[in-house]
Amino acid sequence: MTKVNRRVALKVVGTTLGAGAFAQAMAPLREWARDLSLDEFLQRHYRELDKEEMERVLRRLEEETAAEYGRDVHIRDVRPMEDVQFGYALNLSVCIGCRRCAEACHEENNHDRATNNSYIRVLEMDQGSFDLEQGNATYDHEVPAPGKYYLPVQCQQCDNPPCVDVCPVQATWKESDGIVVVDYNWCIGCRYCEAACPYHARRFNWHKPELAPEDINPDQAYLSNRIRPAGVVEKCTFCLHRTREGRLPACLEACPTGARVFGNLLDPDSEIRWVLENKRVFVLKEELGTRPRFFYFFDE
Amino acid sequence: MQELGAAPGLPSGRVIIDGSRLGGVPSGQLDALGRPRRVACVSCHAQRSATSLPDAAGELREFHAGLTVRHGELHCSSCHDDERTHELRLASGEVLPGSEALQLCAQCHGPQTRDYRRGSHGGMRGYWDLSRGERRRNHCVDCHDPHEPAYRGGHPVHPPRDRFLSEPTHAPEAPHD
Amino acid sequence: MGSSHAATYPRFLWQLFKLGFEGTWRFYAWMTVLTAVALVGANAWAHQVVEGMGLTGMSDHVSWGLYIANFTFGVGLAAGAVMMVIPAYLYDDHEMHSVVLIGEMLAIAAISLCLAFVLADLGRPDRFWHLLPGLGRFNWPISMLTWDVIVLNGYLLLNLHITGYLLYMRFLGRKPAKRWYLPFVFLSIFWAVSIHTVTAFLYSGLGGRPFWNSALLAPRFIASAFITGPAFVILLLQVVRRYSDFHIGDGPLRTLASVLRVTVLLNLFMLGSELFTAFYTGGAHATAAKYLFFGSHGKHGLVPWIWSAVAFNVASALLLHLPASRTSKLVLNVACALAFVGVWIEKGMGLIVPGFVPSTLHELVEYAPSLTEWRVTAGIWALCLMILTVSIKVALPVLSGRLGLQGTAPARSPAHPNPTRAIPPTEPAERSAAPVAE
Numbered sequence: 044m045t046k047v048n049r050r051v052a053l054k055v056v057g058t059t060l061g062a063g064a065f066a067q068a069m070a071p072l073r074e075w076a077r078d079l080s081l082d083e084f085l086q087r088h089y090r091e092l093d094k095e096e097m098e099r100v101l102r103r104l105e106e107e108t109a110a111e112y113g114r115d116v117h118i119r120d121v122r123p124m125e126d127v128q129f130g131y132a133l134n135l136s137v138c139i140g141c142r143r144c145a146e147a148c149h150e151e152n153n154h155d156r157a158t159n160n161s162y163i164r165v166l167e168m169d170q171g172s173f174d175l176e177q178g179n180a181t182y183d184h185e186v187p188a189p190g191k192y193y194l195p196v197q198c199q200q201c202d203n204p205p206c207v208d209v210c211p212v213q214a215t216w217k218e219s220d221g222i223v224v225v226d227y228n229w230c231i232g233c234r235y236c237e238a239a240c241p242y243h244a245r246r247f248n249w250h251k252p253e254l255a256p257e258d259i260n261p262d263q264a265y266l267s268n269r270i271r272p273a274g275v276v277e278k279c280t281f282c283l284h285r286t287r288e289g290r291l292p293a294c295l296e297a298c299p300t301g302a303r304v305f306g307n308l309l310d311p312d313s314e315i316r317w318v319l320e321n322k323r324v325f326v327l328k329e330e331l332g333t334r335p336r337f338f339y340f341f342d343e
Numbered sequence: 344m345q346e347l348g349a350a351p352g353l354p355s356g357r358v359i360i361d362g363s364r365l366g367g368v369p370s371g372q373l374d375a376l377g378r379p380r381r382v383a384c385v386s387c388h389a390q391r392s393a394t395s396l397p398d399a400a401g402e403l404r405e406f407h408a409g410l411t412v413r414h415g416e417l418h419c420s421s422c423h424d425d426e427r428t429h430e431l432r433l434a435s436g437e438v439l440p441g442s443e444a445l446q447l448c449a450q451c452h453g454p455q456t457r458d459y460r461r462g463s464h465g466g467m468r469g470y471w472d473l474s475r476g477e478r479r480r481n482h483c484v485d486c487h488d489p490h491e492p493a494y495r496g497g498h499p500v501h502p503p504r505d506r507f508l509s510e511p512t513h514a515p516e517a518p519h520d
Numbered sequence: 521m522g523s524s525h526a527a528t529y530p531r532f533l534w535q536l537f538k539l540g541f542e543g544t545w546r547f548y549a550w551m552t553v554l555t556a557v558a559l560v561g562a563n564a565w566a567h568q569v570v571e572g573m574g575l576t577g578m579s580d581h582v583s584w585g586l587y588i589a590n591f592t593f594g595v596g597l598a599a600g601a602v603m604m605v606i607p608a609y610l611y612d613d614h615e616m617h618s619v620v621l622i623g624e625m626l627a628i629a630a631i632s633l634c635l636a637f638v639l640a641d642l643g644r645p646d647r648f649w650h651l652l653p654g655l656g657r658f659n660w661p662i663s664m665l666t667w668d669v670i671v672l673n674g675y676l677l678l679n680l681h682i683t684g685y686l687l688y689m690r691f692l693g694r695k696p697a698k699r700w701y702l703p704f705v706f707l708s709i710f711w712a713v714s715i716h717t718v719t720a721f722l723y724s725g726l727g728g729r730p731f732w733n734s735a736l737l738a739p740r741f742i743a744s745a746f747i748t749g750p751a752f753v754i755l756l757l758q759v760v761r762r763y764s765d766f767h768i769g770d771g772p773l774r775t776l777a778s779v780l781r782v783t784v785l786l787n788l789f790m791l792g793s794e795l796f797t798a799f800y801t802g803g804a805h806a807t808a809a810k811y812l813f814f815g816s817h818g819k820h821g822l823v824p825w826i827w828s829a830v831a832f833n834v835a836s837a838l839l840l841h842l843p844a845s846r847t848s849k850l851v852l853n854v855a856c857a858l859a860f861v862g863v864w865i866e867k868g869m870g871l872i873v874p875g876f877v878p879s880t881l882h883e884l885v886e887y888a889p890s891l892t893e894w895r896v897t898a899g900i901w902a903l904c905l906m907i908l909t910v911s912i913k914v915a916l917p918v919l920s921g922r923l924g925l926q927g928t929a930p931a932r933s934p935a936h937p938n939p940t941r942a943i944p945p946t947e948p949a950e951r952s953a954a955p956v957a958e
Contacts, residue, residue, distance in 0.1 A: 232643020
């Protein structure tokens with residue numbers, strides 16, 4: 044009888060210790076759960092939010108940014124324009140590889156300052172070769188270097204986007220104007236899209252982005268450049284908070300050589316249409332069938 | 344500043360060409376923002392006119408001394424009017440005000456002018472949709488010094504600093520083994 | 521009858537639950553060690569959730585690492601357990617029939633492992649509910665990951681049902697009704713193949729990743745699953761035999777070893793086919809293989825891993841084809857352990873990681889798991905072993921008839937064609953007084 048009692052007592056002690064140790068092991072989660080508001084946790088998918096709900100979400104996000112980053116920002120929900128299909132082209136003959144586009148992207152889109160994150164990666168390539176393996180993204184010398192040309196790569200806004208297909212929760216989709224967007228409040232962070240994208244266009248927030256208040260671009264949109272939460276995937280949106288209001292994307296404005304051409308593919312008089320119709324245009328990795336909206340061309 | 348002349352098929356609306364470098368030469372001094380201070384031609388040439396254009400850049404005196412010209416086989420008089428030296432001259436002999444330099448460049452650089460007019464050459468800012476706002480464009484001379492037009496590069500900005508990326512490669516050669 | 525189940529089923533569960541806390545000092549010591557490791561893993565994961573996935577060694581270039589590698593391996597382990605179901609039910613192997621439930625419980629533990637690794641890999645585990653059909657937005661049928669969610673959870677439910685039903689019937693001392701388990705058993709055979717096929721399709725369907733974009737990937741996954749499953753079960757059965765009084769003959773071990781002899785060769789053959797295609801053709805499709813096996817541009821992070829895997833797999837194939845593997849348990853066990861570890865490396869550091877190196881823009885950024893990843897990984901494996909240990913431990917007394925509705929149940933009549941009929945009928949009665957794991 045005493046043996047049985049001792050056994051029971053041991054089990055009780057053991058179970059209590061185990062439960063206590065478990066609570067201790069999971070202790071970091073308590074603080075994290077406190078920061079996670081119920082509204083944020085229960086927020087519906089972007090496309091299920093009606094106007095009023097969207098308004099509440101935007102104001103909440105603005106309050107969160109003010110509280111966490113110390114900057115008053117304005118976050119809008121910018122919808123696609125009627126009769127507009129965006130296209131982008133890049134002239135490899137005049138690009139000099141100065142990376143000002145990558146820098147402008149970094150500043151416009153409120154990227155994490157520590158990692159120099161940018162949606163644009165510029166590869167230095169050997170003239171006469173299109174072998175990406177010979178490319179180099181970390182070049183650090185005077186440009187343009189002899190015998191080299193420069194290949195900036197960003198989201199190609201594919202018409203057949205593999206990243207959208209693989210997302211298990213529809214957190215990323217193609218908008219009616221051709222831009223592939225991410226709902227940063229719906230993404231579960233599985234990074235399957237990152238594995239699926241053939242253009243290294245997607246970025247994951249490995250940490251909460253770090254930005255000083257004065258570095259923050261306060262002109263923000265829900266689907267584009269608002270400061271992303273940790274643990275979600277983000278990508279180039281052709282600066283939809285600018286372009287859906289008629290403005291040029293930040294990377295184009297920063298380009299000193301005018302290598303970049305942006306516009307409405309449906310407008311026959313647009314610059315982008317003229318390039319597509321008159322230049323030797325190609326797309327990256329055409330054989331994959333992704334049908335990019337981003338084109339490259341050479342002068343004759 | 345000027346408006347890009349209307350051409351068939353070009354978007355309507357306001358496209359403004361910057362061209363702040365037109366009608367002047369660098370003074371060798373910097374302004375408060377550290378940019379080269381330019382002096383308008385008329386500052387001197389309103390009162391005095393050069394006797395005649397030199398044959399080569401080396402013969403330039405005073406304000407223009409030390410100017411390097413590396414622009415194909417061109418001579419001073421290929422672009423500057425012999426008499427009104429602060430004005431330009433087309434190959435046809437027609438005298439052109441400095442503000443119309445685009446036309447002067449265009450007589451040799453046809454494809455570039457075509458691309459420029461079609462928006463696929465030269466930097467710009469503003470609106471792609473001209474019904475919503477204006478667009479500001481660089482002038483030829485904003486990027487190409489007419490006397491030494493080869494585009495000057497520079498050191499690239501914003502190197503990638505991703506997680507676990509190797510150190511940047513410094514030499515242009517041998518980024519890979 | 522329904523009302524009686526309402527009374528007896530909770531009793532059945534309660535008895536099993538109680539049994540889960542009973543055992544020898546060895547059992548307590550083993551469970552304590554596993555609990556400690558699992559807690560270390562839980563703590564590391566909690567830190568990862570709070571501070572971000574930056575605590576891992578992953579990057580935008582190598583965006584999946586140790587977690588997804590172990591997930592993939594775990595799916596193979598779960599699918600491999602079906603290699604006991606096929607002989608038991610399709611070929612009516614009586615000896616296998618008596619131990620097939622152990623294989624199904626391994627499948628349950630392995631699927632739990634997979635689900636835990638997927639959860640560990642999520643940047644936003646708090647949004648897990650977005651994956652739930654009905655509540656979230658389930659991108660089915662386009663996303664292969666949604667297929668994986670379906671087949672993995674389906675496989676888990678199938679195996680929970682089969683083992684639960686058979687054990688419960690055994691507990692009641694009743695003959696299981698075939699219609700309540702046989703269709704599910706046959707379904708589980710197809711399902712086992714499907715879970716690893718779908719998992720292979722996750723990778724092979726990505727056109728931007730030439731290293732994975734191969735039609736051979738799914739067959740390779742199946743072959744390697746039929747290595748890890750049998751190899752693990754051969755070791756597991758010997759452990760169960762040693763530390764319990766449950767009778768396990770050498771028959772199942774022989775059968776599984778025979779399976780293993782074929783699958784180790786098949787796996788090596790398919791690996792060789794892949795490598796031939798890559799290296800003979802060369803070009804962009806071979807760059808990942810070149811980096812994996814020989815290093816590239818001065819970077820060699822995966823070279824030791826893959827050559828270890830090849831050495832282990834070749835050594836286990838050689839050992840398994842020595843006559844000694846039939847007579848010496850040591851030779852067989854070493855071969856099994858080598859095969860298990862060999863496939864673990866081959867599917868992780870040898871398959872998931874090189875899919876990302878070089879990146880899609882051919883940048884060569886290397887990956888090495890961080891301490892956080894190793895801790896979480898060890899923790900999840902400990903959790904899986906806890907599930908396996910407890911489930912086998914509580915199932916054995918029911919299977920052997922010692923634990924039943926009437927307390928110490930009488931020996932089952934051998935005339936009943938039930939899954940445990942190969943157990944000598946007198947044994948449980950004789951040993952019924954002994955503690956379970958003594």
